[in-house]
Amino acid sequence: MQRKKSCKTPKQPLQDRHKIQTDLSAWRKGGRIDPEKSVQGHQSLNYQESNSKQDSLEPALSYFAKVQDRVSLKSSSALQRHLATVESIALQRGLPPEAFGVLLNTALSGKLADTVNTRLLKSLIPESVIPESSVVSSVSWLCVSKCSSNIQVLFLRWLITVFDFIDHKEDLHALYGIFFQFVQDGKMCPYICHLLYLLTRKENVKPFRVRRLLDLQAKLGMRSHLQALLSLYKLFRPELVTITLPAKTKTYFKNVEGPWKAAIKIIRQRKQEDSPVPQPLFLGTVRPQSRKRKWNTQLMIPATSTHRNHLEEVREKNSDLYSTDERFPVEQLQTFPQLLQNIHHLEFPSQMGSVLTNPLLLHYMNCVKDESVYLRLHFWLGQTLQEECTWCVAANSQYEEEFKDFLETLCRAQSFLHEGLSPCEEFLYRSLPLWDGLCCRSQVLRLVSWIPLKSFSEMKSHLYDPLAQLFFTSSLYFKCSVLESLKRLLQNWLNSQMVHLDSAADSQIHSSNTTISGLVNVVAELIHFVGMISTVALRLESNHTFLLYFILDFYETVCDMYLMYNLPLLIMPPAGVFYPMLLSMDSVSLNQLCYIMYRYRINLVAAKENEQSKKEIQQFRFSNETYQEYNQYITAMVGCLWTSNAFQKDIHPQGLRMDELLTKTAMEQHRTSLNIVYHPAMIGYAVLFLQQACPGDTTFNFSLIKGKKWNWYLEYLYAKGLEGLKLFIESSINRVSQTSRSKAGNTEM
């Protein structure tokens, strides 16, 4: 027992429990029937016991389900025990939905003494929701009046307090007439009126009900609860209630919150403290609000329906004022099937900002191509980002977490919509120059990757310049994340451009400002920018492998643009990127480079074939320079990996003079010492290969790898997973010589 206790509630210190119990006794004092003494006794008695019984509500429930008539509390220890269990669990965690049926039945059936019934009713604190069925069945108990009037009143007070926790209310609405009957009951009348006030819909307002209320009022005099109900009736059906009601507003209903409200609040607070993730709230859609310093900024807006229909109706003097009209309220939109069923009479929430946190509404937004929808979101988002940015507005620095969450939501919404929102773009352009590169880094970089593709010439000053400044001065990991985000930006652009090409085929929507050549220029500008910063970064970080990986990853997208994305553009990596890759010390990068060069080749060949086969004048041709550049690279690669003939000619226009450099190393035969055996990235494989091929030989005579062994070595490398190398060698080394399309590749074994 003790052990169990300690592991069940490790986080709740004893003091906490004491506090709750003082709260408990506090509200008990206010209760009508004061079972204080016995309760106190129980509590001290069952104090330890009840804690260990945290999870044993079931026995108590089954006890109450079967309990016989008139069991005395004093004489039955079982009743005492189970009652105490229910009470303590209720106050600790609230009762689960299934408990309500049983306990309400027991309490209202009059089987037990009122003291017990009162205590049961007072412990009906919901953990999550209250099933409607349990409420409906207890109303039937109310009708047979098995229980005392005090219990009836207590039940009604409970019902009013927990009204919002009832999971459905349709059946309850159906009982409207039954509830209305109780208006006659003097003691229940105020509470019944309050309940009816909560339940009343327009269709419930009937002439006979109005008459009954008016009769009652004539009999009893002006009573605030009757007035409340009457004025609500008058609101719905002004023609039925012709009497003038006093205009002065005061609180119509006494505070009926009773003992439950505080307990519910405590349980909810505790729940929020316990769970690291915010619980989905069962009440309303508002997230727990953090302290808000300004009245007009709310980062996460709950979705609420518009009330505009009412206004229209007011204008038309329509008698259907405030009727439940056909619009499907967004608050009720919970599931995807609901969305599908109601999509024709769904209305956007009153504040568009709320769609960001609501995937269903984002779906809906995607379907509805309405300019005003985007415009509303645009204004809200633009203002909010401007006002809340923690590094632009100095006073906001303490709200960084909140802003981060907001940006996170924004990122999720954008990737959900598969498009960037233009206020985010403007926000980036405005705030990047001021950004420290740390605050909300991952969110900002993800926003960057969703900047829309537009033929927009000012990318350089707005995006590239501030980004480059941060890039050069920040850590290796920041550089890598920037490269990653730019790769995603490129991919997003290429994807959107594909969609654009498809849609442009049948319509001329994107005519003026988004021409293909404009888009191609923007994409090319991005690739050149990445080439530039990669070159610098490789030098700054001394060709760090990690960096190489991200750069190669970027070019893996670039090399396939023509075939994969149908974009007439291929750009080779700059020499400052290519040569460090080629001479990289690790085989993964080299292998990746081989793969990329292979894909370049496939794309270039395809482009050439297309140019030749289609005689029509093509708008876009790859310039000869691209082919030349490719050929230069291929020559260098073949020289380094295959022919042992590296850098024979200084072919690079800027004069890399690799040959001279290599001469300076004073290495013998430097010219012939680079191939797949001697290449620094490959030599490890060569050693292992030799160990396997000639187990006895410890001299590592690499020159043995030739002829047949060369082929075996190749097979060995392929088997080690160097797929890129395989593709490269098979494509560029044998076939190039046959087609002799490329001057450079005409080397053969």
Place this chain on the structure above:
Amino acid sequence: MESVDGATRSLPSIRRLSRGLPFGRARGRFGLSPSGRLLLPRNADSQTTAFLLRKHWALYSVTPLYKFSSAHLKAYAKLLSAFIAAEKQKGLAVEVGVELDIKVAVTSLPDLKGSDQDEDAILVQLSLRSQAYQKKSEEKLVWSGWFCSVYGDDLSKNMPEDFTCLPVFLANGAESYTSIVGSWFQKTFDCCFHRLAISPLSLSWMAAMWTRCKVDKTASAMELVFSVPHLPQPLDILYAIHPEDAKALWDTVQKTPGEITQEEVNVFMDCLYSHFHRHFKIHLSSTKLVKVSTAIASAHCDGIIKFLQSQYVIEVLMLLTELAISQIE
């Protein structure tokens, strides 16, 4: 827009002004002659503007209101009053249309606008009914706020029908009411309110522009308040200039009548600064201009404005509209 009278001819040039940095262009922005004659086609009726004068108005920019219709102002007043009552009672349900302690009036002010493209200004007034005399019209105005747009065409010209552009909102009264009314508008018309701060650059524009306006009676001094940054204790410097001196200075600075350029404004301010430096050896250029007050109006950098001359209300509002639009866009 061919002609209403000669004055309107200068309008197209106003409308052509493109957004960008407010006042940042070297082109003429305001078709005002140096004599102070307003070239604006409309002059707000001094009766309607009377209530605006000599009050401090907190400035807000407001994004376009969605589905706002000036045909429903009565209904809006009803709903807003219910909303205020509900807010006051901490969320208790309140009926719509019942008489409440706070009376809300929403009316339109057709005079407060620049061109015909501008929407009518909307005035919201909250008045407290005194408990003692319920039936009598014993009402005390506790808060007022108004939306307006004066030559706000840059914002409104491409706006879809559902949107109403009234980019400037001015509020006078307790902030708590501003917040309730603002929240209601935000919720109901999906718009955003933001405080409209006035940058020192804009303040210097106001100083220059208001200097050249002529006021009949012997006007009060033009006052500039500067705040010295980076001091342990706040230090403000008040620089008062006789309006006629300021006007004389401005007349020597301005090259083309009817046009004001950024350069002229800079020269004007630099002259004032150097004069001050000659006497006090303080470089005002390294302090921050926080407040400008002239006989026309006074403006504080926190976004507070006070109108003093009804015939210049429209002109000041035009400037504020421009500032608000540049904050919105």
